[in-house]
Amino acid sequence: MNKKTKKRARISGFWLFYGTLLIVLIICSALFLGYVKGSLKLYEAAQPGRYMDQVLSSIRSMSPQELVEAMGFPEADISRFDDYEAYKLVFAEGLLDSELTWTGSMSYGKNAVYELRSDGKKAAEITIYSVGNQVRLGLMSIPEWELESIIAVGLDTHIYDITYPSAFRVLVNGQELGREYRIGEAPIPDFEYTSQYTDMPVMISCRIDSLLQEPEITVYNNLGKEIPFQVTGNEIVIEPVFSPEGFPHELREEVDPLQIAKTWSKFLTRDLPGPRYGLEEARSRFIEGSDFWNMAYDYAVGVDITFVSDHSLASFTNEAVTDYIRYTDDCFSCVVYFEKNMRLSRTGEMRTDIFNSRLFFVRYDDRDDGINNPRWLISDMQAITGADS
Numbered sequence: 001m002n003k004k005t006k007k008r009a010r011i012s013g014f015w016l017f018y019g020t021l022l023i024v025l026i027i028c029s030a031l032f033l034g035y036v037k038g039s040l041k042l043y044e045a046a047q048p049g050r051y052m053d054q055v056l057s058s059i060r061s062m063s064p065q066e067l068v069e070a071m072g073f074p075e076a077d078i079s080r081f082d083d084y085e086a087y088k089l090v091f092a093e094g095l096l097d098s099e100l101t102w103t104g105s106m107s108y109g110k111n112a113v114y115e116l117r118s119d120g121k122k123a124a125e126i127t128i129y130s131v132g133n134q135v136r137l138g139l140m141s142i143p144e145w146e147l148e149s150i151i152a153v154g155l156d157t158h159i160y161d162i163t164y165p166s167a168f169r170v171l172v173n174g175q176e177l178g179r180e181y182r183i184g185e186a187p188i189p190d191f192e193y194t195s196q197y198t199d200m201p202v203m204i205s206c207r208i209d210s211l212l213q214e215p216e217i218t219v220y221n222n223l224g225k226e227i228p229f230q231v232t233g234n235e236i237v238i239e240p241v242f243s244p245e246g247f248p249h250e251l252r253e254e255v256d257p258l259q260i261a262k263t264w265s266k267f268l269t270r271d272l273p274g275p276r277y278g279l280e281e282a283r284s285r286f287i288e289g290s291d292f293w294n295m296a297y298d299y300a301v302g303v304d305i306t307f308v309s310d311h312s313l314a315s316f317t318n319e320a321v322t323d324y325i326r327y328t329d330d331c332f333s334c335v336v337y338f339e340k341n342m343r344l345s346r347t348g349e350m351r352t353d354i355f356n357s358r359l360f361f362v363r364y365d366d367r368d369d370g371i372n373n374p375r376w377l378i379s380d381m382q383a384i385t386g387a388d389s
Contacts, residue, residue: 048112051128051145052102059116059150060100067092071124072151079210081173087212091152095123102126111148125151158211160231164238167201167327169220172208181206188240191327191360194379197287198330198362203240222325244323247334255376257359258321260285261336265355267296268305269342271313276300287377288366310345317341323358330363330374335384358382 059067068088078084098118105112116124127148162177164170165188170177184205191200208215217236221227223243229236247257263272264282272278283296299305316338323335340353360380365373 048105048114048128048143048145052114052126055126055128055147056100056102056116060096062096064089064092064096067096070150072149074152074155078157078212079172079208081175081208081215082210082212084212088152090213091155094118116150122154123152125149125153127151155212157209158214158234159207159209160211160215160217160234160236161205161207162217162236162238163203163205164219164236165201165222165240165242166204167222167242168238169224170206170238171218171220172215174216174218177206177208181208183207190240190382192380193291194331194360194362197290197364197379199328200331201240201327222327242325242327244325244335247321247324251332255361257334257336257361258319258338260378261355261357261359262316262338262340265338265340265353266313268299268308269311269313269340269353270305270308277305285376285378287362287364287379290379292378292381311342311351312345314341314343314350331361331379333358333360335359356384358384 059070062070068091071088071092073084073088073091078087095116095118099120101117101120102114103117104115110130112128114126114128115122116126128145129148130143131146161183162170166185182204186203186205187195188201188203194200217229219227219229219238221241221243223245225243227238229238263278263285266272267278267282270277272281274281277300279296279300282300283293286293286296319338321334321336324332325334326332335356335358337354337356340355342351342353343349344351358381359378360382361376362379363374364377364379365371365375366377367373
């Protein structure tokens, strides 16, 4: 080989080496730039905010049941009328139906805590934690995150104050409202006199708290019929309006309210025979020593009875016994109505005296004879005015 040929071979080898080296450098540079770019993407994706976006996206894709299983719920001293498991499902459904966002960040060592907001209102706390760091380029530390917990917060509870007659029934979510919820009781004004001789219904006040959801409240009256009511704020007041029914035929064998009322009416107009205008017959159905028993005596010996005009009793018309209400085994009331027609002796003019009152009867033994012999006696009479009709 001559010198010229050898020189060409050396030149060709140099350029081949140089080209190969250049290609290797280009490839290495490309790989390095790709590595750097990938590292930067990893670093950006590894920021807590980016990870929280992934968590939020994951939550949105869950079903309500999956979200309940993924979440934690605080221990709650809830009412026995609530079903906590059912409430959790309702809570999750509400979250998924709302606009979910995350906000805030509080760091506790390797943990970061964020707020999960439902329509702008804090609904849960999300905690993520760092499980390690990936070092890139010898300088760049890229954290790796995992979800630690989603804990529901701000569980709203409801409170209701319910006042109702003790003869009524109140159900909350299908369960009887028991004595353990009572916070007080008060007498019913209409039973002031009768309650002196027997136990009468009272107004009961109850408080139900720690209700997770708006409850379904049902009220049944003294006849066991469901009745409507109004809720004012968080207060429900059931007025003591008792529903009447027909007067039992079997009770008429024990007591005749119409005849008792007519006897009393005749006494008031001096139409009863006997000493002191028939006093003893007139008050025979009042409890001995009661206000009405004493009032009858005062009327018989007073001057008012002497002012009754002379007359003759013509008839009783439009007689009725209605609106029977049974309060307890030993107490009932009914409305007695009749018109007493009288003719004035001096002028012959007809006058009508209307009796329209609610009579309260108690089964009571007012005889001090050592024998337990209760009978139906009047404890109260309440005149019915136009406003009461």
